[in-house]
Amino acid sequence: xxxxxxxxxxxxxxxxxxxxxxxxxxxxxxxxxxxxxxxxxxxxxxxxxxxxxxxxxxxxxxxxxxxxxxxxxxxxxxxxxxxxxxxxxxxxxxxxxxxxxxxxxxxxxxxxxxxxxxxxxxxxxxxxxxxxxxxxxxxxxxxxxxxxxxxxxxxxxxxxxxxxxxxxxxxxxxxxxxxxxxxxxxxxxxxxxxxxxxxxxxxxxxxxxxxxxxxxxxxxxxxxxxxxxxxxxxxxxxxxxxxxxxxxxx
Ligand code: NAD
Numbered sequence: 001x002x003x004x005x006x007x008x009x010x011x012x013x014x015x016x017x018x019x020x021x022x023x024x025x026x027x028x029x030x031x032x033x034x035x036x037x038x039x040x041x042x043x044x045x046x047x048x049x050x051x052x053x054x055x056x057x058x059x060x061x062x063x064x065x066x067x068x069x070x071x072x073x074x075x076x077x078x079x080x081x082x083x084x085x086x087x088x089x090x091x092x093x094x095x096x097x098x099x100x101x102x103x104x105x106x107x108x109x110x111x112x113x114x115x116x117x118x119x120x121x122x123x124x125x126x127x128x129x130x131x132x133x134x135x136x137x138x139x140x141x142x143x144x145x146x147x148x149x150x151x152x153x154x155x156x157x158x159x160x161x162x163x164x165x166x167x168x169x170x171x172x173x174x175x176x177x178x179x180x181x182x183x184x185x186x187x188x189x190x191x192x193x194x195x196x197x198x199x200x201x202x203x204x205x206x207x208x209x210x211x212x213x214x215x216x217x218x219x220x221x222x223x224x225x226x227x228x229x230x231x232x233x234x235x236x237x238x239x240x241x242x243x244x245x246x247x248x249x250x
Contacts, residue, residue, distance in 0.1 A: 003226040005030030007132075008081040010073065010125065012036045012064050012117065013091030015043035017188030018139060021214035022088050022221045023047075027055035029222055032081040036062035036073055037091065056081065064091045064117035065109070070124040084128040086225045089118040090139040092154075099152040107153045114157030118164060122172075129176040135225045138165055138180040139217070140236060142244045145182065158182075162236040169234030177233040179224045184240020186212040207242025 009026045013019035014035035027033045027050045035057060037043040043059040050057035060076045062069040077084055093113040095106040118138050129136060143151055144158040161180060168178040185191075185202040191211075194202075203210045220239045223229055238244055 002030045003222070003228065004086070007085040008032045008034065008077065008083065009086035009088060009225065010034045010036060010077055010084050010121075011088040011090060012062065012121070013139075015039035015046060015059075017190060018183060018186060018214045018217045018221075019088070019090040020046055021218035022090065023057065024050060025215065025218040025222045026086065026088075026225065027053075027057055029226070031086065031225075032056035033058075034073070034077045034080065034084075035059045036064070038063050064089075064120065065112035067120055067123075070120045074124050074128075083132055084125050085132040085134040086137070087121050087125050087129065087134070088137045088139070088221055088225070089121045091117060092139070094151065094154045096150045098150060102153060110153035111157050114154060115160045115164070118161060122168060126172065126176070130172070134176055135229070136168065136176060136178045137221050137224045138178075139221075140165075140180040140182045142182050142184045142238065142240050144236070145238070145244045165236060166234045173233055177224075177229070179229070179232060179235045179237065181217055181220050181224070182236055182238045182240065182244075183217045184212060184238070184243035186214055186217055186239075188214055202243075205243055205246060206240065207246045210241065212239065212241055 009031045011023045014023045015037035023033045023035050035043050035047050047057040047059040058080050060073050062073045140161045141158040143155040144162045165178050165180045217239050
């Protein structure tokens with residue numbers, strides 16, 4: 001498929017997992033991709049890999065909680081590929097623990113990386129997205145819908161992100177479409193500390209009986225970014241193998 005030829009996409013958290021799969025997929029569909037992350041080596045290596053495969057790609061260091069880094073990112077993206085048509089806001093951080101044990105500093109950092117970042121992304125790229133009648137996709141999470149102990153700031157940010165997406169769709173339509181994906185358990189670097197038993201438990205909690213692959217979320221991102229989703233805005237799309245709908249009861 002070449003749904004994104006002539007377009008430029010910025011993807012945050014693109015050095016790993018879902019962001020990396022999104023960068024690879026959007027590039028495979030014809031977009032020039034700007035990979036933004038704080039993991040310099042991995043991000044630069046993936047950009048090189050995409051280039052070696054014939055794609056157009058560049059890595060730009062960007063801490064998504066920093067307003068200054070966003071402006072730098074826009075400047076670099078413009079210089080490299082011209083104006084931006086697609087933004088995939090995907091980077092995240094998470095401090096584990098119940099609310100009373102989370103320090104105010106941890107709370108602030110989690111909210112800044114997970115929720116302030118998409119707002120900064122919009123401030124930075126709204127002009128581009130309006131001019132190109134572009135598409136904005138955020139990575140939220142099933143934690144916006146269902147609760148597991150130990151995720152207060154993360155869940156609050158991801159829930160806020162879904163509300164923010166609806167708000168932005170209304171605010172900036174008809175020029176720009178805003179949507180999000182809500183992944184369930186998807187096997188990425190993020191799962192490296194989860195043992196086999198924990199993985200099996202999560203797999204069994206889905207209707208499809210398995211963990212997801214980052215490429216399966218990237219496929220949904222590419223769809224929402226493309227004209228195939230031209231009448232879809234303000235949607236928060238669950239990509240979770242049925243995790244959020246499965247319940248067990250005797
Ligand atoms: P990952 O750990 O594989 O990748 C996250 C990337 O974000 C890393 O490359 C990291 O360097 C980057 N990052 C962290 N802080 C950053 C910052 N301040 N600025 C820029 N980049 C930063 O994670 P993943 O599993 O691919 O998660 C991607 C998205 O999917 C996140 O938004 C996450 O909340 C969401 N998600 C993942 C799962 C899952 O099971 N993997 C489930 C639900 C939601």
